[in-house]
Amino acid sequence: MKILIPADQIQQRVAELARQIARDYHDRPLTIVGVLTGSLIFLADLVRHLDLHLRIGLIQASSYRGETTTPGELTISPELLPELRGRHVLLLDDILDTGQTLVRLVERLQTLEIASLRTGVLLRKIGRQQVAFEPDYTGFDIPDAFVVGYGLDYNDEYRHLPYLAVLKDE
Ligand code: XMP
Numbered sequence: 001m002k003i004l005i006p007a008d009q010i011q012q013r014v015a016e017l018a019r020q021i022a023r024d025y026h027d028r029p030l031t032i033v034g035v036l037t038g039s040l041i042f043l044a045d046l047v048r049h050l051d052l053h054l055r056i057g058l059i060q061a062s063s064y065r066g067e068t069t070t071p072g073e074l075t076i077s078p079e080l081l082p083e084l085r086g087r088h089v090l091l092l093d094d095i096l097d098t099g100q101t102l103v104r105l106v107e108r109l110q111t112l113e114i115a116s117l118r119t120g121v122l123l124r125k126i127g128r129q130q131v132a133f134e135p136d137y138t139g140f141d142i143p144d145a146f147v148v149g150y151g152l153d154y155n156d157e158y159r160h161l162p163y164l165a166v167l168k169d170e
Helices: 007-024 040-047 100-112
Strands: 002-005 030-036 054-062 075-077 088-096 116-125 137-142 164-166
Touching (some): 007 040, 007 116, 007 137, 030 040, 030 100, 040 054, 054 100
Parallel strands (some): 030 088
Antiparallel strands (some): 002 164, 054 075
C-alpha cells in the first residue's frame, strides 16, 4: 500500500472545509447527511469543528460489492434519514468517482421538500466523472486509482486507517 494523503494533511483540509461550511451556514440551521459507510470518519471529524445549529442524518448507498473495485448496481436505503422537510441539507460523501451515486442521491433528496441542498466530498477522482456534477465542497482531487483508508474500504477492510492509501493490484 502506498500512502497518498497522510493523516495530518487530511485533518488540516477537513478543518479548512469546516471553516468554509461554518461561514456559509452561520445564519441558518444545517442538517448534514452522511452517506454510509464511506463518509463515516470524514463526517465525524468534520462535525466536531462546526459550532453551528447542526443535525446529523445518515443515508446508505452502495455501488461496490465485496471483493471487486468496479461499480455494481446502486442501492439506496433511506431508512436512517431524519425528517428533512424544510431543512438546509449538506449531503456528504467520501469520494466522487463516476458521479452516479451523488447524482442519484441528490435526485432522491430533492423529492423531500427540503429548503436547500449542497454537496460535499472528501475526494474527487480526476478524469472519471460520467455526469456533469460539481460538488459545493471538495477536499482533494486525486488521480484515478482505488484508494482505501479514512472511511474508504476494500471488501470492508482498511476503513479505520487514519491516512488515505492506494491499494496495489495484487
Ligand atoms: P460513483 O462512481 O457513483 O462512486 O461516483 C461513488 C462511490 O463509489 C465508491 N468508490 C470507492 N471506494 N475506493 C473506495 O473505497 C475508491 O477508490 C472508490 N471509488 C469509488 C465509494 O463508495 C463512493 O461513495
